[in-house]
Structure formats: C-alpha cells, structure tokens
Ligand SMILES: NC(=O)C1=CN([C@@H]2O[C@H](COP(=O)(O)OP(=O)(O)OC[C@H]3O[C@@H](n4cnc5c(N)ncnc54)[C@H](OP(=O)(O)O)[C@@H]3O)[C@@H](O)[C@H]2O)C=CC1
C-alpha cells in the first residue's frame with residue numbers, strides 16, 4: 508500500500524519509520540507545513556495519514572476528501588467540529604477514520620474504564636475522575652484521548668452529566684461533574700488514568716505509553732483496514748468500528 512503522510516513532526520516521523528520497516532507498504536510522499544496541498548498531492552496513494560494540528564487538518568480536509576483517497580486522522584483538538592467533518596465526508600462520498608488514540612493498549616484501557624464506570628454507576632459511594640499527562644510540546648488540552656474517555660464515562664455512568672476541564676476558582680465541583688485534569692511534564696509520551704474513590708477504596712486504572720510506536724503502528728493498521736472498507740462502504744469511521752470488526 509502507498510501511504511501519503513501529512514505532517515512530519517513526532518508522529519509523522521514515527522509512522523514513516525514503521526511503514527519503511529515493512530515490505531508491504533511504502534511512503535509515497537510526506538507533506539509538511541510548506542507543502543501546497545491540493546487533491547493532486549495525493550495521486551497514486553492508497554491511504555493518507557494526517558498527524559498535524561487542528562487548524563492544518565481542517566484547512567487540508569477539502570483537498571484530502573476531493574482526492575478520493577481514504578484518510579486516517581490522528582490529529583486531535585477538533586472535537587467541536589466533529590459533526591461538520593462527518594457531513595463533509597458523507598457529502599464527498601469519501602472515507603475518513605478518526606481516533607484520538609490508535610494504540611491497541613489505550614483502546615483496551617478505554618473499554619476497561621467504561622466497564623468500571625458502568626459498574627460503579629448504581630453505587631453512590633464511588634466517585635470517579637480522570638487525568639492525563641503529556642509532554643510540554645503538546646498543543647491541546649485535555650488530550651483527545653482524555654475527552655474520549657470522558658465521553659465513554661458519561662455514557663456509562665448516569666451520575667456524571669458533564670465534563671469539567673477547568674476547576675472554578677471560588678466554587679466546589681458538583682457531584683454530577685466529571686473532572687478531567689491535565690499535566691504537562693517534560694517528554695511524557697502520554698499517560699491516562701481513571702481515579703475511582705470511596706470511603707474504603709482507591710481504584711486506579713492507568714495506561715502509560717512507553718514510546719510512540721503503539722500510536723503509529725495502530726494508525727498504519729487502521730489505514731490498511733480503511734482502504735478495504737472504502738472500496739465496499741465509504742463513510743466516517745472510528746477506532747471502535749475497526750476494533751469491533753477485529754474482535755468479532
Ligand atoms: N491519534 C493518536 O494516536 C495520536 C494523536 N496525536 C495527535 O497528533 C497530532 C500531532 O502530534 P505530534 O506529531 O506530536 O505533533 P508535532 O507538532 O510534532 O507535529 C505536527 C506537524 O504538523 C506540521 N504542520 C503544521 N501545519 C501543517 C500543514 N498545514 N500541513 C502539513 N503539516 C503541518 C508541523 O510543522 P511545524 O512544526 O513546522 O509547524 C509539525 O511538523 C496532535 O494533535 C496530537 O495530539 C499524537 C499522538 C498519537
């Protein structure tokens with residue numbers, strides 16, 4: 508498969524290294540901040556993988572969709588535009604897969620957190636909060652993964668109704684708010700933790716990335732899956748669609 512990468516930062520370089528280790532795939536082009544991106548930029552590619560920044564992803568989206576090449580998006584920070592991106596993908600008859608985190612380990616962690624949030628839902632003595640830690644070069648907060656975890660907790664736990672990312676200065680948190688906190692520290696690849704507390708217990712469910720290979724390898728696998736899907740059923744997909752099919 509021929510991949511075109513948009514973004515040549517930490518993740519773009521890691522994805523390229525993983526593709527170039529295989530005999531199965533190759534990198535057709537790497538388009539960085541200086542590239543003049545148009546639909547023609549993607550000619551001859553089977554999949555596009557975008558790891559850039561919010562504004563660049565949204566600016567390049569029309570050209571990526573018009574190219575007809577399926578797009579894997581790892582860039583985070585655009586959750587507020589999700590509905591409009593979904594509509595653009597549908598209108599273009601294109602295929603796009605988004606995940607805030609392509610690591611298999613993180614996705615197993617997220618499903619574990621959802622199950623724990625569901626189990627404590629009817630036991631009022633248990634409270635839950637979520638935290639994330641990342642390197643100081645990260646542009647968005649809370650991380651896309653933390654926001655996805657928070658969405659899953661809200662769906663699974665009827666006592667939590669909204670996300671609180673910034674603590675108010677002079678008032679208490681309300682019991683129906685789910686706190687999501689962020690730490691920016693050195694070169695941390697990514698750590699996500701669900702904290703559950705009662706009078707008698709602390710339950711801590713945590714995932715720590717040991718490097719960026721899990722994210723990058725997952726994005727390459729997702730690209731292969733999306734290219735197959737695109738030929739049969741174009742559309743907007745997430746990591747859950749991919750995993751549900753993989754897990755049967
Ligand atoms: N889904 C997942 O599994 C993961 C998602 N991420 C997310 O991926 C994104 C990228 O992370 P990371 O690689 O660490 O960030 P980096 O800042 O290292 O890389 C982003 C790259 O995009 C480039 N860029 C900026 N504007 C454009 C443009 N218009 N066209 C092409 N390239 C552009 C930047 O260039 P320049 O620096 O010159 O501006 C930079 O090289 C973030 O949103 C992060 O949260 C990260 C890890 C895993």
Ligand SMILES: O=C(O)C1=N[C@H](C(=O)O)C[C@H](O)C1
Pocket residue numbers: 583607608641645646649650651652653696697698722
């Ligand atoms: O910017 C990063 O580095 C990461 N971003 C993603 C996110 O926002 O969730 C995923 C990963 O944790 C690393």
